[in-house]
Amino acid sequence: MHPAPSVIVFTTLSGLGFGLLFFLGLGVPDVSGWVAFVFFAIAFGLSVGGLMASTFHLSHPERALKAFTQWRSSWLSREGCCAVLALISMGLYAIGIIFLGQRWGFFGILGSILSLATVFTTSMIYTQLRTIPRWNMKLTPILFLSFSLAGGALLAGQTRIAMPLLLVAALVQILYWRQGDKAFADSGTDLGTATGLGDLGTVRAFEPPHTGTNYLLREFVHVVGRKHAEKLRLISFVLAFFLPIALLLIPFSHFFALLAVLSHLAGVATSRWLFFAQAEHVVGLYYGKR
Amino acid sequence: MTQLPESTDRKMGLVIDLDTCVGCHACVISCKGWNTENYGAPLSDQDAYGADPSGTFLNRVHSYEVQPAEGHAQLIHFPKSCLHCEDAPCVTVCPTGASYKRVEDGIVLVNESDCIGCGLCAWSCPYGAREMDATEGVMKKCTLCVDRIYNENLPEVDRVPSCVRTCPAGARHFGDLGDPTSDVSILVAERGGMDLMPELGTKPVNKYLPPRPKDQIEEQIDILAPLLAPIAEEPKSFLGWLDKTLEKL
Numbered sequence: 001m002h003p004a005p006s007v008i009v010f011t012t013l014s015g016l017g018f019g020l021l022f023f024l025g026l027g028v029p030d031v032s033g034w035v036a037f038v039f040f041a042i043a044f045g046l047s048v049g050g051l052m053a054s055t056f057h058l059s060h061p062e063r064a065l066k067a068f069t070q071w072r073s074s075w076l077s078r079e080g081c082c083a084v085l086a087l088i089s090m091g092l093y094a095i096g097i098i099f100l101g102q103r104w105g106f107f108g109i110l111g112s113i114l115s116l117a118t119v120f121t122t123s124m125i126y127t128q129l130r131t132i133p134r135w136n137m138k139l140t141p142i143l144f145l146s147f148s149l150a151g152g153a154l155l156a157g158q159t160r161i162a163m164p165l166l167l168v169a170a171l172v173q174i175l176y177w178r179q180g181d182k183a184f185a186d187s188g189t190d191l192g193t194a195t196g197l198g199d200l201g202t203v204r205a206f207e208p209p210h211t212g213t214n215y216l217l218r219e220f221v222h223v224v225g226r227k228h229a230e231k232l233r234l235i236s237f238v239l240a241f242f243l244p245i246a247l248l249l250i251p252f253s254h255f256f257a258l259l260a261v262l263s264h265l266a267g268v269a270t271s272r273w274l275f276f277a278q279a280e281h282v283v284g285l286y287y288g289k290r
Numbered sequence: 291m292t293q294l295p296e297s298t299d300r301k302m303g304l305v306i307d308l309d310t311c312v313g314c315h316a317c318v319i320s321c322k323g324w325n326t327e328n329y330g331a332p333l334s335d336q337d338a339y340g341a342d343p344s345g346t347f348l349n350r351v352h353s354y355e356v357q358p359a360e361g362h363a364q365l366i367h368f369p370k371s372c373l374h375c376e377d378a379p380c381v382t383v384c385p386t387g388a389s390y391k392r393v394e395d396g397i398v399l400v401n402e403s404d405c406i407g408c409g410l411c412a413w414s415c416p417y418g419a420r421e422m423d424a425t426e427g428v429m430k431k432c433t434l435c436v437d438r439i440y441n442e443n444l445p446e447v448d449r450v451p452s453c454v455r456t457c458p459a460g461a462r463h464f465g466d467l468g469d470p471t472s473d474v475s476i477l478v479a480e481r482g483g484m485d486l487m488p489e490l491g492t493k494p495v496n497k498y499l500p501p502r503p504k505d506q507i508e509e510q511i512d513i514l515a516p517l518l519a520p521i522a523e524e525p526k527s528f529l530g531w532l533d534k535t536l537e538k539l
Binding site: 057059066075077188191193196199204209216286 | 292293294308315318342343344345346347350351352353354355356357358359363364365366368370379381382383384385386387388404405406407408409410412413414415416417418421422424426427428484485486487488489490491498500501
């Protein structure tokens with residue numbers, strides 16, 4: 001799959017933002033006034049910024065409001081609805097805490113649940129696609145949720161919670177890579193089933209429909225950078241998990257905490273780049289490519 | 291609207307005969323010709339006369355080589371367009387309701403004025419049947435020439451999809467695959483029509499007829515064959531002299 005920057009920025013930032021909102025909604029950390037203002041500003045900045053970035057890959061963003069109508073069938077529509085409801089709920093909660101000195105727990109807990117639901121629905125947009133075996137796995141939503149929770153705890157400054165969550169996310173990441181590498185072969189789809197000619201013999205793509213490229217190849221057959229995948233995985237893993245955990249282990253300072261957050265952010269972004277760049281769409285088979 | 295109908299009154303679709311298709315690409319051209327100037331946004335080209343041309347097509351013809359365990363390899367031309375699946379994933383993923391499957395005839399269409407160009411429907415399609423038009427920014431797909439098949443301004447013979455009307459080899463057939471007594475259904479039953487990627491559960495309406503088994507040339511050489519076998523393995527007289535002389539050079 002073509003790793004579009006807008007989608008990588010969106011899933012990375014909004015994942016972290018909604019992760020932070022989840023903890024803020026539960027009152028972790030228990031903040032008020034200006035400190036609360038800063039926390040909520042970061043959380044809303046990340047989640048709303050991510051959502052804004054996602055509209056950049058739309059050809060007709062002026063019609064984006066229509067995307068709230070099909071929540072009965074479409075995960076993308078459900079995600080939009082969940083995100084808006086989560087932001088409204090958390091917005092009311094934030095107003096109460098920051099400006100009125102009131103803790104409206106109902107909105108906080110509702111907002112926390114909706115924040116996680118938003119991350120889950122985002123992940124389901126990818127998980128539902130049977131055309132991309134690497135995404136069509138139960139581990140995909142677990143990956144998105146564990147990243148979001150670990151990043152949220154890190155941003156919330158909760159060292160004790162962040163540490164185990166980072167370890168869990170790191171484990172899920174390793175499992176996801178291991179299972180993902182086998183997913184295409186396990187799906188049973190090959191050029192034989194794609195053409196229906198597999199029973200006759202070995203099928204080979206002889207001639208493509210056009211000498212030039214097309215939308216399908218640009219969008220679904222991305223091979224650039226795959227050869228560096230192993231190195232990028234290592235870089236991603238070190239940045240997202242190893243460095244932040246190491247920085248949390250040494251005595252706390254705000255500088256190291258900031259460094260841990262930035263390192264985690266860069267690592268998750270790299271992981272997301274790989275999530276797209278390594279995903280192979282079955283339509284590539286028709287072109288003799290993966 | 292992006293919920294799929296429980297069932298459709300008819301299942302209009304194509305039957306493509308892989309035995310007959312000669313790979314001339316006439317269906318590709320006629321499809322583009324008809325659909326660029328009728329239903330919906332035109333099918334644009336980018337850099338059409340330059341070094342890196344590309345464009346939107348609703349129908350493309352691939353060619354595959356099939357090598358059986360024994361015998362000769364076979365070349366099979368393979369036209370591919372929207373299969374108008376009964377369980378079309380491209381419809382249910384659409385967040386705006388732009389993608390829909392018609393109850394009356396099962397045709398999958400895009401309401402272009404509702405399409406936000408997110409591309410998710412193309413992601414969900416295993417067959418590469420949907421292409422985002424680079425100029426209009428909306429998703430384009432085969433309409434089964436919905437503006438031809440019911441068009442009473444056209445002579446009756448033309449009320450079939452443009453690709454079917456054009457095919458010089460008669461490799462494309464159009465009809466109601468939901469009616470077991472229709473010509474296309476009988477054709478599918480007799481020739482063992484098949485689904486593409488059935489394991490993905492899309493239940494395509496369009497069917498492909500596999501190539502018929504080839505004649506075995508080896509078995510056809512019959513009782514007269516020994517009489518045609520070469521008598522002299524080694525050339526003699528003038529040819530023999532020429533052969534030896536040329537060998538020496």
